[in-house]
Ligand SMILES: O=C(O)CCC(=O)C(=O)O
């Protein structure tokens with residue numbers, strides 16, 4: 166089953182206004198993870214991902230992807246260190262270094278303070294040769310959809326998610342919400358009240374980083390996956406999302422330092438977990454399940 170490339174909105178659903186282009190690192194050998202690049206129109210204003218793409222589309226996205234892998238590796242090392250030492254993830258000077266590195270196209274290897282961090286931390290090892298998929302998303306301008314949920318509540322599957330967006334709409338579940346375990350497909354019961362959802366200030370926070378299922382699993386629940394959803398403002402919304410993901414063949418298990426796993430079952434490979442969720446989602450769609458309900462906990 167194909168997972169990468171262009172996905173279009175469902176023409177039968179008013180609320181499904183989202184189109185996207187999915188791509189990943191070129192390190193994977195299974196056909197479902199192969200990238201499908203569109204033809205480039207040679208026109209820098211081209212925007213229809215389904216038929217033509219702007220000039221340098223593949224080159225620019227590949228560069229972005231590599232830069233994000235660097236940024237992600239750095240953050241995973243910092244998280245690993247924080248988990249080991251029980252210190253904050255970033256000291257103030259490292260925060261500056263990270264901000265500088267990010268603004269300079271993530272040339273992280275050059276930054277002094279991060280060079281001191283052990284090159285082979287166990288957590289960073291998990292994402293070596295990872296899938297690291299990314300999505301370019303566009304929610305069409307549909308005034309009637311204002312206030313509706315255009316991406317249902319879910320947690321992302323990888324270790325971390327990096328999200329850039331030019332528009333509001335993202336809501337994240339506040340700390341009072343029940344945790345979503347990496348092994349469960351949870352329906353949110355009791356239904357969260359509106360006040361549980363927090364709206365991050367996307368004007369100020371240009372880059373939002375969220376914990377995903379694999380980090381929750383690896384830390385045996387010390388870090389909780391961040392549940393989030395997108396509410397339409399009825400206007401055009403773009404977002405660029407990078408997922409820090411392991412190789413499809415990796416079985417992510419809780420690290421020994423976080424105690425024994427909650428279950429003795431061997432975890433499925435990361436690729437198996439994704440395909441199971443994608444299939445479940447497609448089946449629900451075939452059965453006519455409504456995706457405008459904010460009640461599912463799988464990535465959409
Ligand atoms: O559209 C967005 O900003 C986020 C979409 C999302 O949560 C996802 O693709 O997992």
Ligand SMILES: [Fe+2]
Nearest residue numbers: 320321393464
């Ligand atoms: Fe997400």
